[in-house]
Amino acid sequence: MAFFLAVANRKGGVGKSTISVMLAQAFAIWGNKRVLMIDLDSQCNASLILIGGQGWRDARNADKTIADFFYDLFDGIPAKPRDYLQPNVGDVADATGKAPRLALLPGSLLLEDIQGELFVRQAKESSNPEIVANRVRGRIENLLRRYGASYDLVVLDCPPGLSLAALAALKTADKVIVPFKPDYVSQLAVDRIALLIEDKGTLDALGAVPHDQRRYTCLANGVRNSGKDRNLIEEIGLFHPMLETRMPQKDSIANAFDWEPGLRSLEKKYGDGLADMRKLYTEVAPMLEQAAEAKLQAANQ
Ligand SMILES: Nc1ncnc2c1ncn2[C@@H]1O[C@H](COP(=O)(O)OP(=O)(O)O)[C@@H](O)[C@H]1O
Ligand SMILES: [Mg+2]
DSSP states (O other): OOEEEEEOOSSSSSSHHHHHHHHHHHHHHTSOOOEEEEEOOTTOHHHHHHHHHHHHHHHHHTTOSHHHHHHHHHTTOOOOGGGGOBOSOSSBOOTTSSOOSEEEEOOOTTHHHHHHHHHHHHHTTOSOHHHHHHHHHHHHHHHHHGGGTTOSEEEEEOOSSOOHHHHHHHHHOSEEEEEEOSSTTHHHHHHHHHHHHHTOSSHHHHHTSOGGGOSEEEEEEEEOSSHHHHHHHHHHHHHSOBOSOOEEOOHHHHHTTSOOSSOBOHHHHHGGGHHHHHHHHHHHHHHHHHHHHHHHHHHHO
């Protein structure tokens, strides 16, 4: 049974795709897990990081993207989820020099169009927009869950904003990591996505949920060595669960965005950002392990 990890924030540019790929590669290589990355963002950055621009164009030309999977299934074509995946993606090697067991369901510019089309189709069956939206979201959730069977970990790189695909990902996720950059609007953005994840109407209601019972945890990313950043992070951490790891603002992490042909070592790809990646993985791995065990126990009851 796969564990679903979403990386989400309604704000763009906070490092969702960067952190998603880092965690996917860390779990595949250091954790020896079978990992699948699902790219839910129509900007497709996770896909570009993992297979490069040409690889992504090839996937689109071959009709092997998340949009193609959705379209085919909704059209009643007996689509097999794995037919849309790219196996062994990324430009890093594991310790034996081989590509890790990391697969990708490539993103698509058309994902937003599909959600609109599904909405229109469902709207023929009900005139209540809320019911229609819930049904469409539910269908997307089912499609995402179909990918659970053959993986240990499914990472959902979410789009910014509140598309039905983003909502479906948040519903599907066993755990959500919310990266944020320490600035003055980040608190608001974190509050808003936390309310959504915990399904609470007010911050008071959210505040009543103990930190260790919340499905999400925050991750400060792009942190500079300044008192202002530290204060902002501490302030957000008073109200929200927060990883101890703080990802610094580093050129090496920014450069890891660029896909290169061939396989290189993690050290080569991440440079001095590798120690930060290791720290992040070391903190997140036991957290997911615990949550996965709880999920398994709940399923067996
Ligand atoms: N810790 C970091 N240090 C330096 N650059 C970063 C860091 N995290 C993200 N970036 C850069 O910030 C930009 C936005 O990151 P991205 O992962 O695409 O955010 P999102 O997915 O939330 O839109 C990218 O250019 C990325 O390389
Ligand atoms: Mg992104």
